[in-house]
Amino acid sequence: MLAVSEIHTYYGDSYILQGLSLTVEEGTAVALLGRNGMGKTTTIRSIMGFTPPRRGEIHFRGKDVTHWVPYRRARLGMALCPQGRRIFPSLSVEENLTMAARGRDRTKGELWDLGRIYERYPVLKDRARLKGTSLSGGEQQMLAVGRGLMTNPDLFVLDEPSEGLAPMLVRDIGKIIAELRETGLSILLVEQNITMALNVADRIYVISSGKIVYEGAPSELAANETVKRQYLGVAGGK
Amino acid sequence: MSMFFTNLVNGLAMGMVYFLTAAGMSIVMGVMGISNLAHGALYMVSAYVGWQVFKGFHGPFTLAVILGGLTGGLLGLLIERIFLRRLYKQPNEQVLLTYGFVYILTNLCLWIWQGWARMPFTAAALKPITIGGLRFASSRLLLIALGALFAVALWYLQDRTRLGARVRAGMDDKEMAQGMGVNMEMVSMLVFFIAAFVAGLSGVLGAQVMGINTEAGSTILVQALVVVIVGGVGSIQGALLGGLLIGLIDTFGKVLFPQLAMFTIYLAMVLILVVRPRGLLGRRG
Ligand SMILES: Nc1ncnc2c1ncn2[C@@H]1O[C@H](COP(=O)(O)OP(=O)(O)OP(=O)(O)O)[C@@H](O)[C@H]1O
Ligand SMILES: [Mg+2]
Numbered sequence: 001m002l003a004v005s006e007i008h009t010y011y012g013d014s015y016i017l018q019g020l021s022l023t024v025e026e027g028t029a030v031a032l033l034g035r036n037g038m039g040k041t042t043t044i045r046s047i048m049g050f051t052p053p054r055r056g057e058i059h060f061r062g063k064d065v066t067h068w069v070p071y072r073r074a075r076l077g078m079a080l081c082p083q084g085r086r087i088f089p090s091l092s093v094e095e096n097l098t099m100a101a102r103g104r105d106r107t108k109g110e111l112w113d114l115g116r117i118y119e120r121y122p123v124l125k126d127r128a129r130l131k132g133t134s135l136s137g138g139e140q141q142m143l144a145v146g147r148g149l150m151t152n153p154d155l156f157v158l159d160e161p162s163e164g165l166a167p168m169l170v171r172d173i174g175k176i177i178a179e180l181r182e183t184g185l186s187i188l189l190v191e192q193n194i195t196m197a198l199n200v201a202d203r204i205y206v207i208s209s210g211k212i213v214y215e216g217a218p219s220e221l222a223a224n225e226t227v228k229r230q231y232l233g234v235a236g237g238k
Numbered sequence: 239m240s241m242f243f244t245n246l247v248n249g250l251a252m253g254m255v256y257f258l259t260a261a262g263m264s265i266v267m268g269v270m271g272i273s274n275l276a277h278g279a280l281y282m283v284s285a286y287v288g289w290q291v292f293k294g295f296h297g298p299f300t301l302a303v304i305l306g307g308l309t310g311g312l313l314g315l316l317i318e319r320i321f322l323r324r325l326y327k328q329p330n331e332q333v334l335l336t337y338g339f340v341y342i343l344t345n346l347c348l349w350i351w352q353g354w355a356r357m358p359f360t361a362a363a364l365k366p367i368t369i370g371g372l373r374f375a376s377s378r379l380l381l382i383a384l385g386a387l388f389a390v391a392l393w394y395l396q397d398r399t400r401l402g403a404r405v406r407a408g409m410d411d412k413e414m415a416q417g418m419g420v421n422m423e424m425v426s427m428l429v430f431f432i433a434a435f436v437a438g439l440s441g442v443l444g445a446q447v448m449g450i451n452t453e454a455g456s457t458i459l460v461q462a463l464v465v466v467i468v469g470g471v472g473s474i475q476g477a478l479l480g481g482l483l484i485g486l487i488d489t490f491g492k493v494l495f496p497q498l499a500m501f502t503i504y505l506a507m508v509l510i511l512v513v514r515p516r517g518l519l520g521r522r523g
Contacts, residue, residue: 048417074419086414090406099403100418151419 001026001155001186002047007056009039009046009210016042017053018210024155029177029187031201031218033194035233039210040190041083044159047188048080049073061154075102079153083160083190085144087132094128096143101150110183112149121146138169145176155186162193174199194232198222206231240372245489251378251447253485254385258440259458260465261392261477262433268472269405270426272322273332274314276339278459280434281441283343284310285450288442289356299360303442310438311431313343318430323423340455347452355451377447384443388436392474395432405429409472461488464507470520479518 002024009017016039024030034040045051047058049070058066065073074080088096097117104111118125121142127135132143141161148156158177162170174196181187181200191197197204198218206214206227214227221227228234263277288306291297317339325331364376396402407415408422416422441450444458461484469480484503491502498505510518 050413050417070413070416071419071421074417080414080417082414082417086411088407088410088414090410091403095403095406099400099407100415100420102419147418 001061002188003059004047005057007046007053007058009042009051009053011051016210017046020207020210020212022205022212024186024188026186027184028202029181029189029200030203030205031189031191031197032205032207033191033197033232034207035231038207040207041159043207044080044157044190047157048078074151077154079148079151079156081144081148081156081158081161083163085140087140087143089131089133091132092129093124093132093135093143096132096147097150102152104152112152117146117150138165138172141165141173153185155188156180157188159190160192162191162196170196194234243372245493247374247378247382249486249489250482251381252489253482254381255440255444256461256465256485257385257478257481258388258443259437260462260469260481261474262436263462264466264469264471264473264477266430266433267466268409269429271327273329273336275333275336275459276317276343277437278462279340279343279455280310280314280437281444281458282450282454283313283347284438284441285445285454286347286351289359289445289450293359303439306442307435307439310441311435314434315427315431318427344452344455353452356445356449358447358449360446381443381447389474389478396474401425401428464503468507468510468517470517473519476517476519
């Protein structure tokens with residue numbers, strides 16, 4: 001589905017991603033973990049085309065999209081639920097959902113449309129006419145997920161969806177992502193919440209200073225105290 | 239009393255011309271961050287084209303308006319595609335380039351239509367309308383009606399359609415809108431065309447009641463800028479409110495304090511900005 005190989009990404013002169021590679025197989029959920037400022041969002045920005053890498057390649061659905069502009073990548077089937085949600089403040093909840101809604105050229109699984117989103121997340125239906133940013137944090141997160149789903153993607157990229165949410169809402173979001181994975185959607189999940197990531201992911205990558213420093217199954221990482229302590233800031237013994 | 243109503247109609251008609259000219263300018267500024275100083279020149283060229291069709295070739299007035307609009311739209315699109323799109327986020331260069339177009343288009347008009355001023359041209363063709371014993375120039379009433387119609391149409395386009403939602407999303411967060419799969423360059427092109435088209439329409443509609451000369455490219459530009467600033471950048475409703483307000487202040491100002499002339503609208507602008515620095519209905523942020 002997605003293959004990132006040896007990418008090097010810069011912001012001006014700052015050299016951030018230093019030869020990073022990762023793959024997301026079709027129908028699987030992959031989690032990218034790492035501490036603050038390690039380059040998780042930069043990885044996503046490279047994949048989406050917001051900050052394309054200077055070197056390296058990105059293949060998506062068999063196409064070399066390294067030099068594509070963002071909207072073409074999105075139309076090929078990438079959707080982003082960005083860090084900080086980035087709901088469009090001048091748009092109503094419903095407009096946020098429909099502004100980029102698309103069908104899909106392939107017939108695989110059920111299509112997402114407004115009716116299905118509202119059925120799944122009824123609170124969005126109740127608030128349909130309100131401005132998107134007038135919702136609570138948890139509701140806005142749901143809206144950001146719904147907005148991405150409305151484009152009927154093949155790959156859903158989520159950047160720290162649990163950030164700033166109360167523990168109960170974090171569990172809800174975890175459940176939503178697990179459900180989406182069950183539908184066969186490929187997922188790339190960036191998280192700092194290790195518990196949630198371990199619950200939903202089939203494969204885990206750990207990033208540190210712009211490089212992948214660990215790759216393995218969730219159960220392996222769960223047992224690996226060294227990696228957890230060194231790269232994820234998890235206190236030993238837990 | 240009858241003087242009051244005559245001036246009211248004149249002011250509203252003028253206000254509609256300002257609104258139609260400023261609306262596109264305001265949206266282009268808000269959506270694309272482009273300051274297009276040639277916007278007024280598009281108004282002028284279109285006004286001459288409208289005059290040519292209606293007076294020169296004795297064509298129907300509707301055709302004159304439509305061709306005027308298309309002239310503005312296509313010229314605007316050409317300027318955007320060939321020049322402006324290379325100058326995104328370079329306001330100084332945009333200002334220099336587009337002001338250059340004011341000179342180029344002004345000279346083009348001088349060359350094609352010579353320097354003599356054209357008089358208002360529909361008055362003779364349209365009979366005045368009598369309402370409650372008062373006679374009104376039907377060309378001005380037509381202008382007010384068309385302006386109101388366009389205000390509703392533009393508001394609908396901006397607030398009730400998917401194109402409008404994408405335009406607003408682009409103003410909020412262009413990168414994210416693109417990440418959603420929206421081709422913002424295409425959206426910008428469309429917006430630029432519509433803005434220039436409406437400026438072209440307003441050129442013909444304005445010239446039929448106010449006449450046209452080769453200075454119009456700069457004079458209407460300044461008035462449109464005042465309207466954009468007063469109404470608030472990026473808002474159709476703001477342009478309408480600002481346009482009507484400036485039209486009325488200008489008209490009544492000239493009647494009540496003729497020695498102040500144009501000064502009244504700048505005074506109004508300064509007073510409004512003191513109270514509301516973002517304009518009457520400006521977008522926050
Ligand atoms: N626009 C930018 N210009 C320059 N440097 C940047 C920019 N954005 C991020 N950085 C730097 O790049 C590095 C990686 O940032 P990135 O946002 O990818 O981290 P992250 O892993 O997503 O962190 P967080 O968990 O806090 O979201 C950081 O050192 C950051 O300071
Ligand atoms: Mg981040």
